[in-house]
């Protein structure tokens with residue numbers, strides 16, 4: 001069975017969506033381990049509930065990004081995963097780490113990339129008077145939130161929309177598109193080639209699948 005390692009820092013609702021698809025038999029993989037940089041991440045509880053091994057690699061125990069990433073890499077590679085899934089993993093990654101998993105690591109980011117890279121995406125989208133907010137699944141490269149897009153989902157920003165109400169709506173979309181993209185990857189339909197996303201042997205446009 002294809003092995004996946006999931007990295008997270010928080011609630012883990014995306015992890016839960018993935019676990020649910022595995023449980024229902026829609027995603028054919030083994031979640032070999034869930035690793036968090038925070039000991040109190042609720043995502044670790046979700047993993048334990050599902051019988052998935054967990055690990056904490058606390059970034060505060062390391063004196064540089066390089067040493068943290070190097071240790072994290074060692075821990076991940078114990079499982080020799082086919083795919084590394086970042087599911088709310090709130091760390092900036094070193095180039096060496098991203099190179100090591102190039103074409104084998106996915107991230108989900110709560111904006112319509114390339115818009116609103118970084119933090120507080122929903123707040124910034126509302127303040128910028130955007131009509132739409134959304135979420136992007138993309139391959140991870142050395143460029144922060146900059147790897148080629150795989151799939152996006154849009155939601156309308158309505159009058160009176162708050163950061164919280166928007167986050168809720170977007171998360172619902174996240175829980176649909178992330179397992180979908182992972183499924184494509186596991187079935188060999190999805191690849192990264194020359195910094196572009198290839199789905200079913202077709203190069204996707206920069207927005208990704210819509």
Ligand code: GAR
Nearest residue numbers: 010011012013014087088108109110
């Ligand atoms: C999700 O909204 C995800 O898109 C975002 O963190 C949240 C994690 O929620 N990721 C980032 O901001 C990455 N920079 P979850 O822990 O409930 O899956």
